[in-house]
Amino acid sequence: IDPRFTTLSHRYMGMISGVERDKLGDVYSQFVIAGGPLGAVHPAFKNWHNTFWDNLDITVKLHHIQRVVALSHRDCGAAKLAFGEEGVKDKAAETESHGGALAEFRAAVRKRHPKLSVITGIMDLSGRVDLLG
Secondary structure, eight states: OOHHHHHHHHHHHHHHHHHHHTTOTTSOOOOOOTTTHHHHHOGGGHHHHHHHHHHHHHHHHHHOOOEEEEEEETTOHHHHHHHHHHHTSSHHHHHHHHHHHHHHHHHHHHHHOTTSEEEEEEEOTTSOEEEEO
16 A cells, blocks of 8 residues: 555544544535645636635535634645645745745635634645644
């Protein structure tokens, strides 16, 4: 088995554990798109933007969410497409590239839904999250 897929499973299980720990049960919505929040704001994925924002709008309306948690991840193929090799050449470059897009994402959420809190971060392949913003 490819260890990256095992890591993805661990990340997913960690997310489920967090949902159970925080007693969120069925009171959360999940939206997954390549690049995560990068896919919602980066020009390389402009055809996806309206889909994400329309989904967030209906989620706010139907589920009355109060917080958006948006994670990108290291060694992301979509990030390589968006930022180029230089933008992800090492951890520092990757953090800077993701950080800029995550700041743009936070600003876009706050503009559309000023009452929502926004948490953003970059997850490494072991499941550790570095919060940004």
